[in-house]
Amino acid sequence: MLNFVNLFVRHVTKQNVLVKLQYSSQVLPQFSSEKYNKTRKDFTTAESRDLDYFKKILGAQRVLTEDSDVLPFNVDWFKNCRGQSKIVLKPKSVQEVSQILSYCNQRKIAICPQGGNTSVVGGGVPMFDEVILNLSLMNQIISLDAISGTLVCEAGCILENLDNYVREHELIMPIDLGAKGTCHIGGNVSTNAGGIRLLRYGNLHGSILGVEAVKADGTIINCLKTLKKDNTGYHLKHLFIGSEGTLGVVTKVAIHCPVKPKSVTVGFFGLDNFKNILKLYRSAKSSLGEILSAFEMIDREALNSSAKYLNQNLPISEYPFYVLVETHGSNETHDEEKLTQFLSKEMESGLILDGTVTSEPGKMQYIWRFRESIPAADLAGAYLYTYDVSLPQNHYYEIVPLLRERLGDKATKVCGFGHIGDGNIHIDVVVPEYSSEITNIIEPFLFEEVAKRNGSVSAEHGVGCRKPHLIHYSVDEDAIQLMRDLKNVMDPNGILNPYKVLPDVYE
């Protein structure tokens, strides 16, 4: 992902290059405001006196205003969204964040908080000229209590760096996701990121012990407790988990880190049909019980795409479906025994047609890379519609063949993969180029099908700027109204990440 950003910087150092490129869908996406047909709200446009104030707070170095400097922060990694901000601010402390927000709130200048900019729904890039508040310089680890497993750090820490750090102390981060090398923990918290190991270590509402966040008016809300049990009043931290920076800017987090497993094993299996995947999942829950840490499914199309992108051979021969199972345990002998018993039982039963099991780090990484590279593979060299939905497990895969049939040759590929243990499927539709015709074939059809099956139109990636008009498929009007009430009481001027999460009243 860093390559992508570097590419931009290289391409746009001269203003004329920028002008040439900005309408080329191959390189720079269309402006989000045009693509999503948005009207700018009545915010103040930042002017030179505002820049002077920002520079007074941060120093000139941490206020970016050159187009070439600002551009990478305006575009998301998926090349779906593009804002028109003229200013990037890079605070280094909660006090600076507080001063900036307090000022912007008074001046009614809109703000787009930004972490690692890996959002799939455009949550981290501006829609118009919102000032980008990028937290990448707030990247300090504050403390680690290795006994209780409590890590306290700033929001701009990169997930993978944190994982490497706590691993030195025999702990692991409770979340893991494909973008770990780029995404920030603050962004993970703000979007309630799910990821690969939720099945084992639970969601962030369970793992996050404390949060420090700044409200729109600059008030610092300090819920940075490191206690596992704390029932003193309303549980405010949960307001900031998953509200995508619209209720406050997360500046620090305290997170519970589980013990690093002494033994890790990965199994990769080929299966004949989806029904067998569900049967295998039930069997794994029973046989592998407490050591099951991931149960991922990948369909043939998704795996082939990834193999081509990685230019590597498949780990096993070709099957309609694949399952990746990972175990985390404290006793290698016990874990191997459990996994071997499971494998031999299910090869005998015929659920598993072929498989490989390994506990060698290099081989495990090799297998995981096939799973983790699918989004990048689908994104490479074409336009990608990517959907992140939850469904009850018995309906998990139904929408993929429906979409395939509906799109016919209009799509280069329709594939499904995801975290079956959590009911979360990612559906990718790859087409040669974006067109509203294709959009209209997929949407709202896909969302209606999800709603029919009591699913969620946004499982782990949030709403951002791309889905506010869809949340009514999953949330009723009274609940949306309560969300609006909360937004109104916490950010009455609406300056925090506008155009995101909540639909406008007319939508």
Next chain:
Amino acid sequence: MLNFVNLFVRHVTKQNVLVKLQYSSQVLPQFSSEKYNKTRKDFTTAESRDLDYFKKILGAQRVLTEDSDVLPFNVDWFKNCRGQSKIVLKPKSVQEVSQILSYCNQRKIAICPQGGNTSVVGGGVPMFDEVILNLSLMNQIISLDAISGTLVCEAGCILENLDNYVREHELIMPIDLGAKGTCHIGGNVSTNAGGIRLLRYGNLHGSILGVEAVKADGTIINCLKTLKKDNTGYHLKHLFIGSEGTLGVVTKVAIHCPVKPKSVTVGFFGLDNFKNILKLYRSAKSSLGEILSAFEMIDREALNSSAKYLNQNLPISEYPFYVLVETHGSNETHDEEKLTQFLSKEMESGLILDGTVTSEPGKMQYIWRFRESIPAADLAGAYLYTYDVSLPQNHYYEIVPLLRERLGDKATKVCGFGHIGDGNIHIDVVVPEYSSEITNIIEPFLFEEVAKRNGSVSAEHGVGCRKPHLIHYSVDEDAIQLMRDLKNVMDPNGILNPYKVLPDVYE
């Protein structure tokens, strides 16, 4: 606990008996309003036309107004709090709850939502004449998906009944606590109950998949999703988890139930001093890893109290400290091997002085009973000050000896026990009778000592009517103000569980 309620009913069938008994501290506690020096707020006093309305909604049978019928609902199980309500309502559906709240909100009649009435902080009984909304008739199980482990039920279901039910489907409830035979799941959710197995299965913010709740104005907020991943807008359900019925009345919950362990083992160990308990905890986390489901500590005084109450011999000979370890696993041979290796290692190291390990259900229950009976034992025949606080583990036990010294012979007993894995200690002070002198010796001293050590003055039992004036020890003013803002937007007339959770502005 049911015995307690029956006792009341038997004793108070005649009005004159009630009058005689009501000031006897041995039988009926003092009115909370006097004890906590509260002034009634400006709510409407329900009158006959209101009763007519309630009877129209519920039928006369489910509107209790006889003093003898109402009394048990006015007093909490710990005999600490006593309200003066004249009316108990027993709705059977969310629509009835909605109608009642909508009406009361318009009439400005205050409401006290009530579950199993096992609150330790008086959260479930009224302060003055709030109408009691008792949910015990909303006790239907709605659905169970045994594959994904999702239970949906009404709020008035008793925790133990639910556990028995899901066990028939090879699942368990993710929470377990001493009051399980009486407490309601709705109360568990509303108070974010912790309990014994939080160490393994996490807290309710992680386990609760969905909530249906009714706002003060009668609006039904339906977040009753059964999905593990759902990021569609603000995560409203967390507003109702732990807000003790002050933001809404929880009417239904969807909860994730883990797989029932195939193998359960309990170890009970004697130790010499508290430092060794911490060492043992570290060792257990490493050796027992993923199968560790409870790690409880009990001091000598607490265990002796429980043994005397149960009239049973101690499971092992007498030591200054005891540890109860429980494992949940999927393979009995593996689990026993892990626990035996752990035991022999730590008996050799000298951390464990004596111990017993069992996987026989009867014997495990026998051991657990000593732990679970401590509150009832301390409560029997005397006045009990009970404190539920969280502390960083290295300060976990420090306050118990401090209090012992400070109270001298004024206390019959000062003891500590709790969930060390979660940093949650319960401190019981038993005295012959309540007196403000003793209260002043303990408080605010104890809370100041907790705050000094960055602990929480309410770990798992909440704030209720007994702790609003204390939350400033754990929460700063800006956070309290945000809580007030939330209360104001969700319950502008303040009718829901008034005098609870949030301190009055002057407190």
